[in-house]
Structures are given as C-alpha cells and as structure tokens.
Amino acid sequence: MRIPNVIAALSLVAGAASAQGRVLTIEDYYRLKVVGAPQLSPDAKWVAYTVATRIESTNTDSTEVWLAAADGSSAPKRITPFGVNGSAPQWRNEYRLSWVQAGRRVVATPTTTDAPVDESPSVARDLQRVLKSGNGEWQATLRETAVPKRVRSYASDFERRHEERFRGVQFDWLDFQRDGGAFPVPNRVDPEVSPPSEIFVAASGDTAWRQVTQLGLRPTGPEWNRDGTLIVFMADSQYRDERKYGGDDLYTVSRDGKVKRLTTNEDYDYNSPRFSPDGKWILFTRGMSTDAVIAKKMNHGGAIDLGIMPAAGGAEKILTADWDLLPSGAQWSPDGKWIYFTGGIGGATHLFRVPVSGGAVEQVTKGERRINSISFDRAMTRMAYTVGHTDAPAEVFVANADGSNERKLTNVHADFTRDIALAKSERVQFTSKDGTPVEGFLMYPANYRREAGPYPLVVLNHGGPHAADGYTFDFKVQYLAANGYFVLQVNFRSSTGYGEKFLWGTWGAWGDRDGEDVMAGVDYVLSRQPIDRRKVATMGHSYGGFMTNWLITQYPDRFAAAIPGAGIVNWVSDYGTADIARTKETEFFGTPWEEQARNIMIRQSPLTYAGRVRTPTLFIHGEVDQRVPYSEAEQMYVALKKNGVPAKMIQYENMPHSISGSWNVVHRMLNERQWLDRYLKPANP
DSSP: OOOOTTSOOOOOOOSOSOSSSBOOOGGGGGTOOEEEEEEEOTTSSEEEEEEEEEETTTTEEEEEEEEEETTSOSOOEEOSOTTOOOEEEEESSSSOEEEEETTEEEEEOTTTOOOOOBOOTTTOBOSSOOEEOTTSSEEEEEEEOOOOOOOOOOSOHHHHHHHHTOOSOOOOOSOOOOTTSOSSOOOTTOTTTSOOEEEEEEETTOOOOEEOOOOSSOOEEEEEOTTSSEEEEEEOTTTTOTTOOOOOEEEEEETTOOEEEOOOOTTEEEEEEEEOTTSSEEEEEEEEOHHHHHHTTOSSOOOEEEEEEETTOOOOEESOTTOOSOEEEEEEOTTSSEEEEEEEETTEEEEEEEETTSOOOEEOSOSSSEEEEEEEOTTSSEEEEEEEOSSSOOEEEEEETTSOSOEEOOOTTHHHHHHBOOOOEEEEEEEOTTSOEEEEEEEOOTTOOGGGOOEEEEEEEOSSSSOOOOSOOOHHHHHHHHTTOEEEEEEOTTOSSSOHHHHTTTTTOTTHHHHHHHHHHHHHHHHHSOEEEEEEEEEEETHHHHHHHHHHHHSTTSOSEEEEESOOOOHHHHHHHSSOTHHHHHHTOSOTTSHHHHHHHHHTOGGGGGGGOOSOEEEEEETTOTTTTHHHHHHHHHHHHHTTOOEEEEEETTOOSSOOSHHHHHHHHHHHHHHHHHHHOTTOO
C-alpha cells in the first residue's frame, strides 16, 4: 500500500492556534451551523443550499434553504419562510426550485421573484417520486400492488378475546430487527406485509397510469432514457428468501411493457444504473454480493467498480478495474465520453473521471481537503460542492468542472471562526509493526506551546471499520483540543482510501493488524511531541468502541483511561442479537456453530481477555441499540467491576446505535471530558 502522492504533506502549523480569538467552549456547539446539500442550477447561475442550526431550548434543528448567485454578484438570501424547516433542494429548471417543507415538496421561482411559495396541488407533490423522461413527454412511478388479505379465524370467542388482549410482539421471520427501526421489522417474506411493487407509466400530465412490469418483485432506482422509450431499474429476484442477503440485477422495460433482464451473474450486486446521453449504454456500479463472499469463503470483500453495458444487453465493460479505490456518485458527462465520480483517497475526498473508451482514471480536484456533495450544471462545465477541513467548518464553493477557477461562495461561519481560535492539525505518516505505511491526523492542543508540555493524548478511533478519518471539521476533536489534549486519529488497516489490500487487511482478525497500526501511531507521536506517555487515553464509537475495548485488553499498561461507545466485546453473543450477522459470516468466515468461525470470534472478542484490563473505562451505549446491543457493553462493564477496575456506564434512553439529539451529544462530550480529566489530569478534582 502506498500513500497517494496527491495528498501532499501538510506544512505543520505547529504552533498553533491564532493569537486572536478565544478558546472554543462546549456552549459553542449551539453556535456552530451545518452547511450542506448544494445544488447548482441547470444554467450555472445559482446555487441553492441548506443551513442547519441547533436549537438548545427544544433539542431540535432548524434547517433553512438559501440561495446564492454563483458568480458572487449578490448576497445570499434565505428563501424558506422564517421559522419553517426546508431541506433537500432540487432544481426543476433554470428558475424553479423545489424543496421539502412540512412533509411536502414545494416549488418557488426564487431567482426571479420573492413571491410566496407555490403550494397548489398541480405543483406541490407528495414525496412519492414521479420520474420524468428526458424529453418531458412521459412519467413513471413505483406503486405497491394489491395482495389479498388473510382473514384470521379463531376456534372460539374465548381464544379471540385473549388474542386481542395480548400486549407484546410476535414474529416468526429471520430479519426481525433493524437498528433505529420499528421492532419487529415488517416481514419482507410475507407478500401481505411487504407487497410487490411495479412500474407504472403515463404521458406527462395524464392521470391514466398503466402498469408495465409484472415481476412480483420490488424494483428500485428507475430511470428513463432521454427519448422516453425505455426505463432501466434494479430488482432483487431473491428478496423473498430470508436466508439470503440478496443482490440487485439490472432490468429494462419499454413503454409497452417489454421487460428484459440484463444481468444474471449472482456473484455480483448491481446498482445505480444510468443511461448514456444517447441512450445506447447503461452505466452501473458493481460489487461482489454478500452471498457470494460467504459461499466462496473469500478472504476479501471483492472490488467495487464502475462499468457500462449496451442498453439492449450484452457484454459488460469494467472501467475502473485498475483503479484501487472505491467510486461513488457516478454520472455521465453530457457528451457521453467520460464518467465522473467521487472517491476517498487517503484522508481526502475528490472528484475523478474515467474515459468511456477505456483508459486510466484521472483525478480532477486536488488538495488536503474533502470535496463533498458535488452538483453540476446541465452542461457539466461548472460545479458546486462543500469543502471539508479539520480546522474550519464546511462552506459552499463553486468551480469549473475541471477544478479551476474555484471560488468560496458562502461565509456562514465567519463569526464563529473570527471569534474562536480553532486548533490546528497535522497529517502524520508512519509505518506499522509489519512495515505497512499508515496515515493519521494529529490535532494539537489549542494555544499549543512546546515548552508548556508534556500534554495528555487522546486516541480517537473511527467506526466502520471500512471508513476513514480525514479532512473534516469535528467539534468533539476541537473541544478536546480546546481542553489541552493532543488528539490522534489513525486510519488503521480496513480503512477506505488506501487500496483493496489495505481495505481487507483485517479479514478474519479484527483488532490484530489494525490494533498494531494504532499503537504504531501512538509510539510515533510520543517520540516526536511533548506528550506524557503515562497520560494516554483511547476512545471511539461503534468499531471505534470495539477498537477501544480491544486496545485496553491487548495493551493493558498503555492507557490511563478509555471510553468505548457502542463497542462489541463478544462476537459470539453479538452474532444472534445484532441486526447485521453478515459481518461475522463474511469477515469471520461463518457462524458461531461452525468451528473455524467460532474460534475466530472467541479469539477476537475483547471479553476473552477482560482479566487483563487495568484501565478505568467509561462505557457509553444507546438503550435500544440493535447494531451493537447494549448487552455488549454490559458484559464488559460487569467483567471490569468484578476485577476491581474503575468503570462507569452511561446508557442513553431510547437511543439506537447512533446517539443523537443535541442534549445527548453535549451531555456525552461533557462526561467524556470529565472522565479524561479525572484520569489524565489527576490534579483536577
């Protein structure tokens, strides 16, 4: 694995935060706004975007839709009514903009007038998607089809009364839980509960919809070709089989109902089909299906690639076979010669393109940053996007499609960044125990002065594990830095953005190589920075919680405090109680009743080594977490308490895997900092 050259080493702003401005405080969490969803108008003259504000008094967010001239010739203006939430802006043409407001999609002409929003029935639609053909003459939609309802019979009125009095849940299907969803999850195997969907078409403006598919499946992602003669869509032919994870194939259907299945290779899962501008080709994203990985006992998850095939069906042409990263958001250029897409590369995210005729992938945008939410104009000559950095919140930018002539369009956080001296970060590179190059990011304490050390260090482990830290503003990281901590984030083995060998480098051994990567990063910064090696803590959420639990069992003398959030400790118990058994069936090679897999699960479970732990540990978990059930934290908490290790549990009421809501987020940060201060700053009470 080679760290990409495109991410040049950051010049260390070693010192530190600007002399101007105060240090960030926890109260600033409610001052920080979130800018996102930029949408460039088809004529490239306007950019719509959202600005969200956290409201402490109500524990809610207020989201507004704003509009800015792409050339910066006029000041941005809010276009949603005061006090009314708006989200998901979308352009209908050069003048008309729609967004979601009060559960409906509404439309206005904000570029030419400040007239009230048009909410008439002919314009304001509900959120059911109606897809227009490129020539505007046809429309399509997905509708569930009627399935006969079963009539429940009872042997007696006595039996009926007691069944009606029952309070609880009953289920007899396998896929019964999903984190953050209703419990139990509706039975997808039962056609009465999960009826099939079909595609219906009609001429534009007509209400006489005509059904054109009769597959008995649940199609998704339909898209017209430009002349409105053909629709491409995805469907999983095995979605009624509860023992399979399934995967989508590609289909087309004509206006007169002729259906053609384009793909039949069950080893792959196809998604995001898009017709070429001339309608002759279909772009798709293809990855190995979960069922294939399990059946073949693979030691990796397979490549995710972009490909094209003839719209009439035929041989697939993979365009990114030699590109070792993960593409997303692919789309055709207007002339049909290029495919543009985004991808993570190290700790950055950038725009790439690949020629349809074949050839190497080209990187379009560059720099130490994350380019997110890219939106193009109709001609794909201009684009709008947000830019992420570690030391400033994201803002909206515009540029030419080749990345040139970039301009910062918004300055939403001007007051925030002027008043507060935000801490600075450094990109670090080092080698792991086995010689593998690894990348990380080190945030310096606010107002850092080398002579003021030694400082304490917090190691913050990312989730996933197939994700990556990088150029993103993180309030928690800044808050820790503001309270005198170095913060290290390591993109350990299994992180995205470093190639497939690195991505699958922990297969069958979660915690081993990636744990060594983290410790190599710790040793690297300890050797170069004024950090007290006796005052190092580890923390993280989800996989970061597992990593935290793992580190304190494998390196018991290295950490003065730990804070695992939603961290697995027992893979055997997790298999049957979590909502994603597939992670164990793939990356651990099977189920707990298969000897090889069971041995791996026991070997890689932090609970197996709980007797080694000496680190004071604060456990954080959601009450109704179904991704990593609360019982995982409870097992480790009991083990530590039994062994006399200081431990504390914070369980957030009615919270799933992602602990949300500003009150919870702030409460969590306060308690995390207090735990760290208690053990890394012993002079404090």
